[in-house]
Amino acid sequence: MSIGRLRGGYCVYWTGPNGKRTRRQLAARGRKEAEAEAVEVYRAATFASRPKDPTVAEIWTAYVSDLGDKPTATTMHYTGKAVLPFFGVYRPADINKPLCIQYSDERSQQGKSQGTVWTELGHLQSALNFHYGKGKAPTIWRPAKPQSDKRILDRGEARALIEAAHDPHIRLALILLLGTAARVGAVLDLTWERVDFERGTINLRVDGSETRKGRAVVPMNASTRAALDVAHSAALSDYVVEYAGGKVGSIRKGVSNAIERAGIGHLRIHDLRHTAAVTMLAGGVPIEKVAQVLGHSNIAVTYSNYGRYLPEHMQDAVNILDFMNLRGAV
Template identity: 70%
Template sequence: MKWTGKAILPHFGHLRPDNVVKKTCIEYETLRRAAGKSQGTVHTELGHLRSALKFACDTRMIETAPKIWRPAKPLTDKRILSAGEARALINGAIEPHIRIALILLLGTAGRVGAILDLTWDRVDFDRGTINLRLEDSQTRKCRAVVPMNPSTRAALDVAYRAALSEHVVEYAGGQIKSIRKGFQGAVTRSKIGHVRIHDLRHTAAVTMLASGVPLEKVSQVLGHSNTAITFSTYGRYLPEHMTDAVNVLDFMNLKAHR
């Protein structure tokens, strides 16, 4: 919120709440887009302004919170890898710590922060589980306890035998803060085109759903608080889930409507 305030306050800071109208919001969008900011950034910044004003109203700092106009939230350009592309990406990782990180990202659907935080005391080989949760975590985004699949278990077994620290993803006995450079190297060597780290989580989610894994289970693996979040994020990738519904609307099929 403080970071967003640096952009918001020069435009809105001198205004009374009742002076914040659609026109001022549109003017703000025009200025920010001219400064090279994306539509998504403007959407987020104005959302923070709305939250701040709502808080001010709830705490009776102001009488009413104005309605904040925002540009539409843009659709994300998620890249979903095929199984072959996922294997090529992993094989493109020449550094052991990048390879294990990629296997975990794809094999657990975890966020990169959770994977880099993972320590060996939360890897249970006996039960076959990986606990991505932190007891003292302050993040709003939930983390899950995920079962190991065979490939992930095999990779973890190799990594554990060579471990020099408590962290699963390590380099020279130290914790890794970022794998961005190594990840881009693997992408380049794999020749699969543009991919972002977070696309691996999207790939895992869509792959599970496309394989018929129930939405409730996919939601648990992703650490979502409810299935509505999972569906709103990934439902558009699976229009076939509505096939049985629209088949009922086949009024030209006499057998279906006897």
């Protein structure tokens, strides 16, 4: 199936199994609209007897509705702003690799990263999996997942960042992020009833929470306990990280200001979790324990994300490969 020009507009044409060429005029006046209309015209002419699947837009809406108030629903709302204008009018059977590559190229021309495109097309796959069932849905082509550019702070940089936080709630949040390896959402959701000073533990889990991301129950270290003691004595709400007696919705601006004052260069909030994970591993903590602190349900996730930061753990293995050293011979 191809799109061409006809009488000042667009047309769709194709060659059937019998070699006969068919051409149909399209009503669309723009190229993007013509592409979507062409698919419908072609399907109507060649697969008239086949039941009509819902469009991607209809499937996407049903999936978001089914998610309810899960955090994923909010994420799908934002990625849908990019995915639906392109794929919304298509039906799943019409989506193929060339179409996905075209989407990837257009998003790249708009200045979006390969990682962003990978995520957006992944959400399209999730919507189709919801509709058809995983393993039965059409496979959506995606560009290769890029290696993340994790920024790992050393101890001096981490200390400088905390000291550069002028607002008490930002300072406390940074101490918790680095001291528990938690995600920012878990820290902002934390309430005092889940801080057990007697046992010295912090329960980052929320009863009944349907978040996809694992959360852990972690012990307090000395610095975290000291910061929590001070904050608890001055608490005005149920939330550990609070501002003006209420829950904090975002610490992005406060953390950005602290990063600038600390002079430690580019850093994302989530890099604090990476810093905590790599620091534990570099300190000799078994990766099984690190996985537990991070809330990973599968240790393979921990290996995948952080194994490459510890090449020294493979030293004994490559020492065996020192063929010029006779002492290494078996």
